[in-house]
Structure formats: structure tokens, C-alpha cells
Amino acid sequence: MARKTREEAAETREALLDAAEQVFRAKGVAHATLADVAHAAGLTRGAVYWHFRDKAALFEAMCDRATLPMETMFDARRPAADVEDPLGVLRDNGVRVLLHLASDARMQAVFDVVFHKCEFTDDLAAVSERHQQEDDTCQQQVIALLERAVVVGDLPADTDTALAADAMKAFMLGIMHEWVREPDAARLAATAPAMMAMFIAGLKAAPPRRAPLVAAAKPRAARVAGGTHAGAD
Amino acid sequence: MARKTREEAAETREALLDAAEQVFRAKGVAHATLADVAHAAGLTRGAVYWHFRDKAALFEAMCDRATLPMETMFDARRPAADVEDPLGVLRDNGVRVLLHLASDARMQAVFDVVFHKCEFTDDLAAVSERHQQEDDTCQQQVIALLERAVVVGDLPADTDTALAADAMKAFMLGIMHEWVREPDAARLAATAPAMMAMFIAGLKAAPPRRAPLVAAAKPRAARVAGGTHAGAD
DNA sequence: CAAAATACATACATTCGTGCATGTTTGCAA
DNA sequence: TTGCAAACATGCACGAATGTATGTATTTTG
Numbered sequence: 001m002a003r004k005t006r007e008e009a010a011e012t013r014e015a016l017l018d019a020a021e022q023v024f025r026a027k028g029v030a031h032a033t034l035a036d037v038a039h040a041a042g043l044t045r046g047a048v049y050w051h052f053r054d055k056a057a058l059f060e061a062m063c064d065r066a067t068l069p070m071e072t073m074f075d076a077r078r079p080a081a082d083v084e085d086p087l088g089v090l091r092d093n094g095v096r097v098l099l100h101l102a103s104d105a106r107m108q109a110v111f112d113v114v115f116h117k118c119e120f121t122d123d124l125a126a127v128s129e130r131h132q133q134e135d136d137t138c139q140q141q142v143i144a145l146l147e148r149a150v151v152v153g154d155l156p157a158d159t160d161t162a163l164a165a166d167a168m169k170a171f172m173l174g175i176m177h178e179w180v181r182e183p184d185a186a187r188l189a190a191t192a193p194a195m196m197a198m199f200i201a202g203l204k205a206a207p208p209r210r211a212p213l214v215a216a217a218k219p220r221a222a223r224v225a226g227g228t229h230a231g232a233d
Numbered sequence: 234m235a236r237k238t239r240e241e242a243a244e245t246r247e248a249l250l251d252a253a254e255q256v257f258r259a260k261g262v263a264h265a266t267l268a269d270v271a272h273a274a275g276l277t278r279g280a281v282y283w284h285f286r287d288k289a290a291l292f293e294a295m296c297d298r299a300t301l302p303m304e305t306m307f308d309a310r311r312p313a314a315d316v317e318d319p320l321g322v323l324r325d326n327g328v329r330v331l332l333h334l335a336s337d338a339r340m341q342a343v344f345d346v347v348f349h350k351c352e353f354t355d356d357l358a359a360v361s362e363r364h365q366q367e368d369d370t371c372q373q374q375v376i377a378l379l380e381r382a383v384v385v386g387d388l389p390a391d392t393d394t395a396l397a398a399d400a401m402k403a404f405m406l407g408i409m410h411e412w413v414r415e416p417d418a419a420r421l422a423a424t425a426p427a428m429m430a431m432f433i434a435g436l437k438a439a440p441p442r443r444a445p446l447v448a449a450a451k452p453r454a455a456r457v458a459g460g461t462h463a464g465a466d
Numbered sequence: 467c468a469a470a471a472t473a474c475a476t477a478c479a480t481t482c483g484t485g486c487a488t489g490t491t492t493g494c495a496a
Numbered sequence: 497t498t499g500c501a502a503a504c505a506t507g508c509a510c511g512a513a514t515g516t517a518t519g520t521a522t523t524t525t526g
Contacts, residue, residue, distance in 0.1 A: 003471090003472050003473045003474070003520090003521060003522040003523055003524090004472085004473055004474075004522080004523085005473095005522090005523065005524090006472090006523090006524090008473090009472080009473060009474090012473080012474085026354075027354055027355075028263065028352030028353075028354040029352065030261065030263035030264055030352055031263055031352060031354055031356075033512080033513060033514090034513080034514080035512095035513080043474080043475085044474075044475055044476075045475090045476095045513095045514090045515095046473085046474050046475050046476075047473075047474055047475080049474095049514095049515080049516085050472090050473060050474060051473090051474095054514085054515085055514095116352070116353045117352050117353065117354065118352060119261030119262065119263055119264060119349070119350050119351060119352060120261075120349045120350065121259075121260055121261040121264060121350065122260075123264075160427075163424055163427065163428075164431075166411070167404075167408075167428055167431060169407070169411065170404060170407030170408040170410070170411055171400075171403060171404050171407055172407070173407040173410060173411065174402070174403030174404055174405070174406040174407030174408075174410065175400075175403040175407075177403070177406060177407065177410065178399070178402065178403055178406065191396055191441070194393075194396065194439075194441040194442070195396075195400055195441070197439045198397075198400060198435040198436060198438075198439045198440070198441060199432075199435055200435070200439075201434070201435045201438035201439035202431040202432055202433070202434045202435020202436070202438065202439075203431060203435070204438070205431075205434035205435065205437070205438045206427075206430045206431045206433075206434035206435075207431070208424070208427040208428070208431060209427070236490095236491060236492040236493055236494095236501085236502050236503045236504070237492085237493080237502085237503060237504080238492095238493065238494095238503095239493090239494095239502090241503090242502080242503060242504090245503085245504085266482085266483060266484090267483080267484080268483080268484095276504080276505090277504075277505055277506075278483095278484090278485095278505090278506095279503085279504050279505050279506075280503075280504055280505080282484095282485080282486085282504095283502090283503060283504060284503095284504095287484085287485085288484095467526100468525100468526095469524105469525085469526090470523105470524090470525080470526100471522105471523085471524075471525090472521100472522080472523070472524080473520100473521090473522085473523090474519105474520090474521090474522100475518100475519080475520080475521105476517100476518080476519070476520100477516100477517085477518075477519090478515105478516085478517080478518095479514105479515095479516090479517100480513105480514085480515090480516105481512105481513090481514080481515100482511105482512090482513085482514095483510105483511095483512090483513105484509105484510085484511085484512100485508105485509095485510090485511105486507105486508090486509090486510105487506100487507085487508085487509100488505100488506080488507080488508095489504105489505080489506070489507095490503100490504090490505080490506095491502105491503090491504090491505100492501100492502085492503085492504105493500105493501090493502075493503095494499105494500090494501085494502090495498105495499090495500085495501100496497100496498090496499090496500105
């Protein structure tokens with residue numbers, strides 16, 4: 001109808017993002033229409049097209065609003081160069097992320113959408129790349145802690161820290177992936193410590209090593225050309 | 234144009250499923266049109282509507298063709314009641330699944346579609362429930378092996394086998410989820426044993442226990458109001 | 467206080483995908 | 497050999513969603 005004040009406009013934008021979370025979660029991103037989102041917010045498509053260029057932009061803004069807090073949670077960590085119990089820090093970080101997911105309804109909705117209610121194709125390539133970058137920076141943090149663990153002596157020198165980081169990422173991602181399908185905050189909160197403790201214990205007991213099995217302990221000559229060669233036939 | 238023989242008709246059906254894998258993977262299930270699938274197979278929409286009721290039926294058939302082999306792979310296992318090294322069997326089973334994924338291009342395509350290129354909403358509810366059932370039967374197999382491990386003495390008596398099974402499911406699902414994004418068959422094949430060994434080692438070293446933390450061992454008083462309270466500040 | 471920009475609602479044209487109905491040729495059975 | 501049904505291709509009507517253009521009232525600015 002009429003123009004709103006700046007604050008009210010910002011509120012409508014938030015309302016649209018809230019509606020997008022609900023509608024995307026219920027109908028899927030591709031299957032949901034912008035009219036659905038607008039109507040869920042008590043508005044019309046005009047409001048949506050005023051605040052966002054198209055559906056992809058709306059989706060991107062929705063993701064940003066939920067993942068930026070998570071980014072800061074990880075980036076705010078100290079340089080991780082002088083912690084005395086790096087594996088303990090790693091475990092606590094994992095638990096913290098899971099507890100945060102268990103307590104933040106917005107994060108739950110967005111993760112449910114990203115995991116199960118959206119198709120990552122060309123039009124969402126920008127969002128996908130941003131997620132990729134965030135994941136990479138997070139992985140660097142984990143690798144730094146793992147290498148610190150090597151220095152401290154909690155892990156052997158030839159630990160494949162990159163692989164261990166991939167394993168941790170896969171574990172946590174799988175937990176969140178499955179949990180958002182049937183959210184039970186109490187259960188996740190109760191089981192998160194045991195989950196992470198189990199993973200860290202496995203990391204200590206059977207850490208993945210570099211130069212896995214092939215190119216065995218001491219073959220004839222190490223005349224591999226590429227340098228960054230995979231190793232497995 | 235004309236009628237084909239029964240065998241040729243079956244071949245065109247397979248060709249349509251092949252095309253669906255490619256097109257769904259490239260454009261996403263919701264964003265892909267049946268004309269795309271038909272054209273990718275060198276046919277028209279008429280052929281699609283002859284063999285499948287609609288897009289959901291095509292998707293379901295595509296999933297079945299790829300996951301049924303996996304089902305048999307798990308169901309063909311022996312009753313798991315008298316194995317002498319249940320955790321070893323569990324580890325080998327996990328490795329086998331990962332190796333199978335690394336070597337089967339069809340399974341890779343379908344998993345990529347299911348994980349990243351499709352929206353599980355109402356119209357695909359049937360497929361989602363079937364996946365759920367398959368997962369449950371698989372989980373029962375894992376739990377059976379874990380309880381066998383308790384009997385054998387590899388795990389303590391109060392091991393939370395259901396939670397451990399959830400952890401394994403999350404771990405494997407996370408590995409596959411991430412791997413299909415950037416498939417590298419050699420790398421997955423090379424790292425799968427170390428991954429599974431690490432998990433089993435963690436299971437042995439720090440198995441999750443029942444009656445986790447709440448109703449705790451012996452704190453002052455368990456007078457938390459909510460009942461389903463998180464517990465970890 | 468007037469002009470311009472804001473914050474939407476409304477209306478419209480266009481495209482696109484689906485579902486079905488129909489056409490057409492050929493394999494298969496009697 | 498005839499008839500029927502399989503195995504598609506083709507064409508059409510319908511709805512639905514998008515993008516944009518326009519209208520409108522209010523807010524802000526000078």
C-alpha cells in the first residue's frame with residue numbers, strides 16, 4: 001500500500017527471510033514460488049522483488065543470515081598455535097557446534113533446507129561456492145589444530161592431518177544431516193559429547209597415516225614424477 | 234514412430250533411466266524437464282509418459298535401479314549371530330560399501346542426485362519413506378553386529394548400540410555425501426580402510442554408554458525444571 | 467512545504483512445463 | 497492374414513510462475 005519507514009522496511013525484509021525459511025522447508029526451494037513466500041509473510045510478490053533480485057538472491061540472503069553467526073563462532077577462535085590440548089579443543093568445538101544447532105531453530109531450518117530441500121545447480125552456484133569457501137577455512141582451522149596435536153605429541157608425526165580433518169567434517173556433517181530430519185534437541189545435546197569423544201578417541205587410537213599402503217615402507221626408489229601424486233595405482 | 238520388440242522397449246526404458254541420471258545430476262530433479270530427459274535419450278516425452286507415470290515415478294525407478302544392488306549387498310550377509318569378530322565385519326562392510334561407491338558410476342550419479350540435486354518434499358514422500366525403511370533395516374544389521382560385539386566382549390555391556398549405529402551411519406553418510414561432490418575413485422579407495430579403522434578404533438576406545446549424563450552419576454540434586462533440558466551449559 | 471525517492475501492491479504479458487488426446491507404425495497372436 | 501495392442505511421436509490446451517511495468521501512498525529530504 002504505502003511506504004514504510006526504514007526500520008519497518010528492515011522488519012519486512014526479515015519477515016520475508018523468515019517466511020522463506022518456512023516455505024522453502026515445507027515445499028522445497030525450487031518448488032516454492034515467490035508468491036508463497038510473500039503470502040506467508042502477509043505480503044505480495046512486489047515486496048519480494050523490491051528487497052531481492054530473484055529467488056536465488058533470497059535464498060542466498062537466507063543462508064547468510066544463518067551461517068554468518070557460525071562463521072564468527074569458528075573464526076573467533078584463537079590462532080590455535082599454542083593450545084596445550086588441541087584435540088580437546090577440537091572435541092569441544094565440535095560439541096559446541098552441535099549444541100548450537102540443537103538450540104537455534106533458525107539454523108535448524110536453514111540446514112534442513114540446504115541438506116534436504118534444495119538443489120545445488122548452476123543458478124545457486126554462487127551460494128555453493130561460498131559454502132565451499134567457508135568449509136575450506138573451517139577445515140584449515142581443524143588441520144591447524146591437528147598439526148598442533150602432532151607437535152604436542154598427541155598424534156604421530158606421519159598423521160595424515162588433511163584426511164583426519166576430512167573425516168571429522170564428514171562425521172559432523174553426517175550427524176547434522178541426519179538430525180535435522182527429526183530434530184530432538186534434548187537427544188542431540190545429550191549425545192553430542194559422547195559422539196565427539198568417540199571420534200577423538202578413534203583419532204588417537206588409529207590415526208590415519210600418510211603414504212597409506214601402496215608405495216610401501218621402502219620400495220626401490222622414490223622416482224615418482226608428479227610430486228602430488230595420489231599413490232594408489 | 235513405430236512399435237519396438239519387447240527387448241528394445243526394455244532397452245529404451247533403461248536409456249531413459251540413464252538419461253534421467255545425467256539430466257537430473259546436471260540440472261536438478263525439480264528444474265529438469267521431462268523433455269530434457271527424453272531428448273537426452275534421443276526420444277520424446279511420449280516415451281517417458283509411456284514407461285513412467287510422471288517425473289516422480291521416473292525418479293523412483295532411477296533410485297531403485299541403483300540402490301537395490303546395495304540392499305542385496307547388505308541383506309545377503311549372514312544373520313550375524315555367530316561371527317567371531319563382529320567389529321571387524323562391521324569395518325569390512327563399511328569399506329566394501331565405500332569401494333562399491335568408488336567403482337560404480339551409476340551409484341555415484343544417483344547418490345549425487347539424492348544428496349545434492351533433489352528436494353525431498355511431499356511428491357517424493359514415497360521415495361523418502363522407502364529410503365527410510367532401507368536405512369532402518371541396515372541399521373538393524375549394524376545394531377545386531379554391535380550387540381554381538383558386546384556378547385563377544387569387544388564392547389562393554391552398557392554400550393549404547395543404537396547410538397553407535399547412528400554414529401556409524403552418520404560417518405559413512407558424511408563421507409559419501411562429501412565425496413560425490415568431487416569424485417576421486419583412487420583416493421576414496423585408498424582412504425576407506427583407514428577411515429573405517431579409525432571409526433572402529435574410536436568405538437572400542439570410547440564406546441557410547443547408555444544413561445548418558447543426565448540423571449547423572451551422583452550430583453547434588455537433579456532438580457532441573459524442563460526435564461528435557463540440554464544439560465551442558 | 468513541495469519534490470523526489472521509497473516501499474510496497476496490482477496488473478499484465480510472456481514463457482514454460484505438464485497432462486492428455488490423438489496419430490502412426492509395427493510386433494505378435496489367433 | 498487379419499486384428500489388436502504395444503511403443504512410441506506429435507499436437508494442443510491449460511495452468512502456473514516469472515519478470516516487469518505501473519499505480520499509490522507515505523516518508524524523507526532540501
